Amino acid sequence: MPFQRLSVLVAATLLAACAHHQPLSQEAAPQPLPCPSGIGAEIRCLGGRDSAGAYYLIAMPKDWNGHLVMHAHGGPFLGEPTAKRVEEDLQRWSIMPRAGYAWAASSFRQGGVAVRPAAEDTERLRRLFIQHVAPPKLTFLHGQSWGAGVAAKGGEMFTQGKPYDALLLSNGVIGGGTRSYDFRLDLRVVYQYLCGNHPRPDEPQYPLWQGLPEGSKLSSADLAQRSKDCLGLGLPAASRSAEQARKLKTLIDVIRIPESSVQGHLNWATFHFHDIASKRTQGRNVFGNIGAVYRGSADDQALNAGVLRYAADPAAVAQFGADTDPSGKITVPVLMVHGIDDPIAFVELESVFADTMARAGNAGQLVQTFSADSNHSYLSDASYVGLMDALQAWVSQGRKPTPASVAQACQAALTRFPSGCRFQPDYRPQALETRVPTRQRP
Structure with a gap:
């Protein structure tokens, strides 16, 4: 969808969106910005600084598919927020707008290991997007690394009106702080x-x-x-x-x-x-x-x-x-991917999150996939496109994916985004205790 036609979509769907989403906070409109280098000429960028002091960046593809990916970045970074943080995020995750998704990310209003505030900043940006850009048909919350914990916490905190239709968690530090x-x-x-x-x-x-x-x-x-x-x-x-x-x-x-x-x-x-x-x-x-x-x-x-x-x-x-540990109280679909040899976030953390979801009664909302990768920061373009295709089908058509079907979706995505697919459908992570010594806990 051409960017100039976004106002038409706003007018056509605003009433329906109001019934679906929480009331909007009043934020200043984003301003047109040059996109970071390497993003592509068919993508337009908007950005600014929100009322809490977080920098943000929005990427709109020319042929928008109507879906929004809210991105929670990894780290966390220490010090004051910077616009550079979100520019680097978009450069790394440009596959999302290149695949047709609108993409938005916050720098978060503060540095440091604070999960709930980061989830609030992401939600504030989602509302800003609806207020000033367009109500999306579907909204996906993507968390990478430490940001996976932010996304999981956001999926628990914000449920009224179902603001997020599904979560994608990649190489997550997901065992709780x-x-x-x-x-x-x-x-x-x-x-x-x-x-x-x-x-x-x-x-x-x-x-x-x-x-x-x-x-x-x-x-x-x-x-x-x-x-x-x-x-x-x-x-x-x-x-x-x-x-x-x-x-x-x-x-x-x-x-x-x-x-x-x-x-x-x-x-x-x-x-x-x-x-x-x-x-x-x-x-x-x-x-x-x-x-x-x-x-x-x-x-x-x-x-x-x-x-x-x-x-x-x-x-x-x-x-x-209370700030960092997931509760598993996420009632929307959650699709996860983790590199088996991730040197930063151990793959065994996935066993902790699976247990957490099960204890909350939401095991059926979780699908975990694993890739033969040792790169923590990024897998491959086709991997993420395949994951998003599978997640979209789960939400829109009720077709819950399996690790094997996600691997197939990745292979199908190679025709559009030649890169690589290294999913291992039969892999299951061991318990975290097999890698990190057990200890007395309060």
């Missing part, structure tokens, strides 16, 4: 046991679940230098000392993450943990490792005797869980 990040505390304590430089002995000592002490000036570059000094990260393997190679192998074997993701997880277990402790839980501890048994080193007995141990605070766990 109180369980998804346990292994990062494990990373901190094992790293400190091996390296003893985060913090150094001559620096103020602090509990590692805190991420950093208040007032710390440590930067990501400083942290990278420390891991380079101890583990040889960033060096060619041949340039590492025997001691560095031994320690790196121990860390990788015990925490069960690839070398390529060690620095990223160490950063998150530092700066994001500080955000959680200082801004989300009033300085109380969410993450404990009492009872966790670490395996994979040359001397597990010495390792388990030597690592620092912490007990989680029940009030902090409850507070953080």
Whole structure:
């Protein structure tokens, strides 16, 4: 549908949309903006900053299919919101408007590990779209990585009038904050046991679940230098000392993450943990490792005797869980995809979410699919088009997909978007406890 004809659609369907959607908040109209590079000449962009301070971007294809994809981005990012955040999201997810969907994403009004506010920001943008662009025929809520938790929370929070017809969750950190990040505390304590430089002995000592002490000036570059000094990260393997190679192998074997993701997880277990402790839980501890048994080193007995141990605070766990943990109370279709070898969000988190949906009585609303991918950030154009085609058929025609039918939909999408299809219909993830040690919980 040409963009100029959107006003016709607004006039024709506004009354029906009012019965379907919640009352609209009053937001200023978006302004035409240049699209980020590489999006395509047939796509028009609108954007602005909403009343809460979040930047947003809307992409409208020339031949709009009438459906809207609301995107919740991964991360989360720390610091103030920026327009660059949503520009980068559109560049990564341009497949959605190129496949005919309107696409809208918020930067979220604040940085840090705050899930419910991010879901509110996404919902505010959905209402802005209806108010100033057009009421869509169907609205899909897509969450990627940490944003999958945002989308799941949004699917629970906003149900009046059925604002979202279905959810697509990709490579999701979907086990809830109180369980998804346990292994990062494990990373901190094992790293400190091996390296003893985060913090150094001559620096103020602090509990590692805190991420950093208040007032710390440590930067990501400083942290990278420390891991380079101890583990040889960033060096060619041949340039590492025997001691560095031994320690790196121990860390990788015990925490069960690839070398390529060690620095990223160490950063998150530092700066994001500080955000959680200082801004989300009033300085109380969410993450404990009492009872966790670490395996994979040359001397597990010495390792388990030597690592620092912490007990989680029940009030902090409850507070953080209320914001970040899914309840499974999602009554619309949920289609998920996860790379089997995802190094950032473990595929085993899917077993936690499946159990959560089942406990809420909504197992029938969930279909999980898995792809032989190790890239966390993106799978392939045809994969997402196939997933969206399957989800649309589920909503519009009642044809609930299966992992096999999604794999077939991906193959069909290859004719329009040559890329790749690596779905594994028979794959089932193991329990999270097979990868992350069990521990005492409040």
